[in-house]
Amino acid sequence: MKEILKKIEDNSLTVGILGLGYVGLPLAISFAQAGIKVIGFDKSAEKVEKINSGENYIRDIRDAVLREVVENIILSATTDFTRISECDALLICVPTPLDIFHKPDMSYIEAACVSIGQNMKPGTFISLESTTYPTTTEDLMLPILERESGLKHDTDFWLAYSPERVDPGNKDFHTKNTPKVLGAISKEGLDIGEKIYSKAIDHLHLVSSPKVAEMVKILENTYRLVNISLINELALLSGKMGIDIWEVIEAAKTKPFGFQAFYPGPGIGGHCIPLDPFYLEHIAKKYNFDLTMIHAAGHINMRMPHYMVIKITSALNSQKKPVNGSKILFLGVAYKPNIDDARESPALEIMDIIIKKGGVVSYHDPYISTVQTHGSASPGGAPLQSIDLSPTALQTADCVVITTNHAVFDAEMIQEHSRLIVDLRHVIKAPSDKVYKL
Amino acid sequence: MKEILKKIEDNSLTVGILGLGYVGLPLAISFAQAGIKVIGFDKSAEKVEKINSGENYIRDIRDAVLREVVENIILSATTDFTRISECDALLICVPTPLDIFHKPDMSYIEAACVSIGQNMKPGTFISLESTTYPTTTEDLMLPILERESGLKHDTDFWLAYSPERVDPGNKDFHTKNTPKVLGAISKEGLDIGEKIYSKAIDHLHLVSSPKVAEMVKILENTYRLVNISLINELALLSGKMGIDIWEVIEAAKTKPFGFQAFYPGPGIGGHCIPLDPFYLEHIAKKYNFDLTMIHAAGHINMRMPHYMVIKITSALNSQKKPVNGSKILFLGVAYKPNIDDARESPALEIMDIIIKKGGVVSYHDPYISTVQTHGSASPGGAPLQSIDLSPTALQTADCVVITTNHAVFDAEMIQEHSRLIVDLRHVIKAPSDKVYKL
Numbered sequence: 001m002k003e004i005l006k007k008i009e010d011n012s013l014t015v016g017i018l019g020l021g022y023v024g025l026p027l028a029i030s031f032a033q034a035g036i037k038v039i040g041f042d043k044s045a046e047k048v049e050k051i052n053s054g055e056n057y058i059r060d061i062r063d064a065v066l067r068e069v070v071e072n073i074i075l076s077a078t079t080d081f082t083r084i085s086e087c088d089a090l091l092i093c094v095p096t097p098l099d100i101f102h103k104p105d106m107s108y109i110e111a112a113c114v115s116i117g118q119n120m121k122p123g124t125f126i127s128l129e130s131t132t133y134p135t136t137t138e139d140l141m142l143p144i145l146e147r148e149s150g151l152k153h154d155t156d157f158w159l160a161y162s163p164e165r166v167d168p169g170n171k172d173f174h175t176k177n178t179p180k181v182l183g184a185i186s187k188e189g190l191d192i193g194e195k196i197y198s199k200a201i202d203h204l205h206l207v208s209s210p211k212v213a214e215m216v217k218i219l220e221n222t223y224r225l226v227n228i229s230l231i232n233e234l235a236l237l238s239g240k241m242g243i244d245i246w247e248v249i250e251a252a253k254t255k256p257f258g259f260q261a262f263y264p265g266p267g268i269g270g271h272c273i274p275l276d277p278f279y280l281e282h283i284a285k286k287y288n289f290d291l292t293m294i295h296a297a298g299h300i301n302m303r304m305p306h307y308m309v310i311k312i313t314s315a316l317n318s319q320k321k322p323v324n325g326s327k328i329l330f331l332g333v334a335y336k337p338n339i340d341d342a343r344e345s346p347a348l349e350i351m352d353i354i355i356k357k358g359g360v361v362s363y364h365d366p367y368i369s370t371v372q373t374h375g376s377a378s379p380g381g382a383p384l385q386s387i388d389l390s391p392t393a394l395q396t397a398d399c400v401v402i403t404t405n406h407a408v409f410d411a412e413m414i415q416e417h418s419r420l421i422v423d424l425r426h427v428i429k430a431p432s433d434k435v436y437k438l
Numbered sequence: 439m440k441e442i443l444k445k446i447e448d449n450s451l452t453v454g455i456l457g458l459g460y461v462g463l464p465l466a467i468s469f470a471q472a473g474i475k476v477i478g479f480d481k482s483a484e485k486v487e488k489i490n491s492g493e494n495y496i497r498d499i500r501d502a503v504l505r506e507v508v509e510n511i512i513l514s515a516t517t518d519f520t521r522i523s524e525c526d527a528l529l530i531c532v533p534t535p536l537d538i539f540h541k542p543d544m545s546y547i548e549a550a551c552v553s554i555g556q557n558m559k560p561g562t563f564i565s566l567e568s569t570t571y572p573t574t575t576e577d578l579m580l581p582i583l584e585r586e587s588g589l590k591h592d593t594d595f596w597l598a599y600s601p602e603r604v605d606p607g608n609k610d611f612h613t614k615n616t617p618k619v620l621g622a623i624s625k626e627g628l629d630i631g632e633k634i635y636s637k638a639i640d641h642l643h644l645v646s647s648p649k650v651a652e653m654v655k656i657l658e659n660t661y662r663l664v665n666i667s668l669i670n671e672l673a674l675l676s677g678k679m680g681i682d683i684w685e686v687i688e689a690a691k692t693k694p695f696g697f698q699a700f701y702p703g704p705g706i707g708g709h710c711i712p713l714d715p716f717y718l719e720h721i722a723k724k725y726n727f728d729l730t731m732i733h734a735a736g737h738i739n740m741r742m743p744h745y746m747v748i749k750i751t752s753a754l755n756s757q758k759k760p761v762n763g764s765k766i767l768f769l770g771v772a773y774k775p776n777i778d779d780a781r782e783s784p785a786l787e788i789m790d791i792i793i794k795k796g797g798v799v800s801y802h803d804p805y806i807s808t809v810q811t812h813g814s815a816s817p818g819g820a821p822l823q824s825i826d827l828s829p830t831a832l833q834t835a836d837c838v839v840i841t842t843n844h845a846v847f848d849a850e851m852i853q854e855h856s857r858l859i860v861d862l863r864h865v866i867k868a869p870s871d872k873v874y875k876l
Contacts, residue, residue: 134681135679167695167696172694207689208682211679212681213689215686216686222672226665226731227664227665233730236727237727238653240725241572241721242649243653247650248650251651252619252658257608257610258662259658259661260661260698280675283679284675289674291675292671292737293664293671299730300730
């Protein structure tokens with residue numbers, strides 16, 4: 001029997017996880033909770049130090065759980081990538097951002113593959129979890145790994161793809177109980193991968209190749225991008241037609257089949273939906289294929305923050321005020337409710353445009369104490385600090401803009417004390433002359 | 439108390455239903471089953487005769503149910519629209535097709551309004567069920583009704599909009615148990631409408647205006663159009679990339695939140711999804727608004743039958759055969775499985791193109807015995823007749839094209855006897871060299 005299979009059987013394998021962000025850390029903990037030794041790798045000395053001292057930095061993880069697996073030395077973290085040689089399985093959870101030209105930035109995956117290739121021992125199972133375009137695992141990763149290691153796939157190591165499905169803030173589904181898709185290059189790799197992941201994940205769904213698994217993740221997020229874009233476009237038209245899109249969606253939801261509700265908003269944020277579909281657009285070019293739905297969806301979403309600025313401008317204008325010099329308070333900078341993540345948040349882009357137009361911008365977010373907008377956030381480019389959400393803060397603002405629907409926001413209190421509200425998230429339900437809605 | 443309210447209370451009102459198609463007839467029966475007298479109006483003497491002799495022509499209705507309400511003289515049908523004067527409520531279920539330039543053809547609604555306006559008695563409740571663009575009820579129907587009747591809205595009659603949600607072939611949801619959205623112009627109209635519809639429908643969802651209700655229906659069907667288009671586009675790309683899109687969808691479906699599966703196909707058919715979104719596109723022009731998502735979706739779907747022809751051509755070409763002179767057998771012409779409706783079915787368009795290219799076309803559909811394709815279906819433009827699905831019929835064909843996934847189709851039998859298969863509906867699950875899939 002192969003050594004790795006024996007180690008899987010007696011739970012003595014060591015799992016290495018590359019990248020300790022919102023995907024890697026929960027995954028590491030899921031394995032550690034199954035009693036499997038986990039080494040977490042990250043270039044950030046700060047993150048590594050935090051983990052090794054049992055300090056949690058991911059909202060969806062309970063502090064006590066992290067502390068327990070660290071104290072029992074089941075989970076440890078390191079910046080030393082040569083320790084890859086201690087691992088039997090390596091799961092890659094590094095970022096796959098887009099560059100400033102909206103092209104996939106594969107440098108994190110490439111660097112991970114170089115590190116692994118130079119350090120892994122024979123008999124290692126490797127799996128990529130990062131979202132990427134179909135063919136990445138076989139066409140990009142495999143050659144690097146074989147070249148750097150001098151080892152041969154399916155004899156000396158196995159390569160697979162298994163996309164993360166982490167949904168920050170989701171109370172029902174977390175790493176362990178969310179079914180996971182797995183595709184490997186070889187049959188043996190699929191078998192080994194299934195046995196390893198089954199230690200930490202309740203249900204695995206096996207597919208015939210890495211590229212099928214890669215397309216699965218892209219389909220899931222493209223579905224969301226396209227539907228959010230559709231409802232955003234219909235919201236803009238509804239606004240012009242005097243139709244309340246929120247009322248329309250509530251009514252459509254009563255259809256008991258063939259409909260899933262999406263809600264409009266000031267744009268798309270986070271680390272997945274604004275990015276993933278453009279990975280597919282990137283690889284489609286290689287096949288001379290134009291993805292018109294993704295293209296149209298991207299177009300709408302890129303313009304949403306600008307439309308929102310027009311809404312704010314119109315609201316101020318109705319009170320005979322220009323943006324220039326007006327005090328504008330933003331409520332919520334997280335890209336979705338009840339989370340502490342402002343990555344790609346449309347609120348930041350709107351704030352940025354308003355600042356450029358001379359607006360005096362402040363913000364409140366209960367979960368995010370400081371943000372840096374894309375451009376010149378404040379004079380000198382210093383980050384903005386979240387202010388307290390007091391009646392005075394609301395009264396002082398010429399316009400209050402609701403950019404995130406955090407559940408803790410008190411709609412009545414906001415409505416009572418604000419002079420003018422632009423509600424981009426349907427937080428204010430009671431009709432009022434001073435409320436402008438998306 | 440108003441007369442209509444009294445009649446509602448003691449179940450003595452008469453409901454008139456204009457248009458006795460797949461929407462009107464089930465609705466008529468739903469009221470009749472509640473013991474309410476129903477007069478069905480239709481221009482087709484054939485339909486009226488059938489109903490009055492208890493003969494059913496809608497697959498989703500059980501013959502015995504129709505016979506019972508007709509025999510008890512609860513439901514009767516007529517071509518005489520002056521009998522509108524006998525009705526207390528009038529529900530309009532006429533077609534709203536697109537004309538050959540893909541513009542809404544409102545002539546059926548207009549004609550219904552003229553008939554009603556000229557014949558209704560004071561105190562009548564009127565509701566439109568046909569899908570149409572937002573503002574139709576108030577801006578198009580109301581002026582015609584007031585002009586033709588000389589009566590005043592909210593004093594002498596009430597006007598509402600309540601979109602049909604009939605899903606042919608759906609075993610779980612039918613007219614009575616599918617929640618129904620209702621929006622009326624006036625508060626009194628909404629109240630009366632709710633009381634009337636509640637006789638025949640289990641759950642009503644009230645909205646603030648007809649235009650909100652109109653937008654609800656458009657949203658529901660636009661959601662479907664856009665998602666089918668998206669998956670069709672991804673299917674085409676996947677084909678080029680050697681990825682099985684059906685396997686991708688099955689895997690994506692294991693995501694327990696935020697995903698709803700749609701399936702690719704040779705194009706979009708039926709009376710709703712290919713049409714309704716373009717109603718919205720039509721009215722959007724009035725607001726100088728370009729609906730890019732619908733536009734892109736329409737573009738993909740218009741091209742799908744042409745791509746399917748390319749698939750058929752490629753499959754034949756692999757066997758060194760041209761389309762011209764080859765025998766091509768189509769399985770299924772209904773626009774979706776297990777129904778007897780070929781309206782707007784993409785199969786017809788594909789057959790038409792193949793015929794024009796010189797292909798010798800035949801078809802089998804267990805539910806549709808004869809079809810007329812759009813153009814010159816067969817020499818002289820005569821309709822095609824469904825042939826028996828025998829081993830010989832399959833063996834004789836140079837290519838068998840599966841255009842509808844009727845549940846009764848025997849995949850093994852088809853695969854065994856066919857020489858070459860183009861499967862556009864994922865009917866053939868077993869891999870084979872002679873099967874080309876979408």
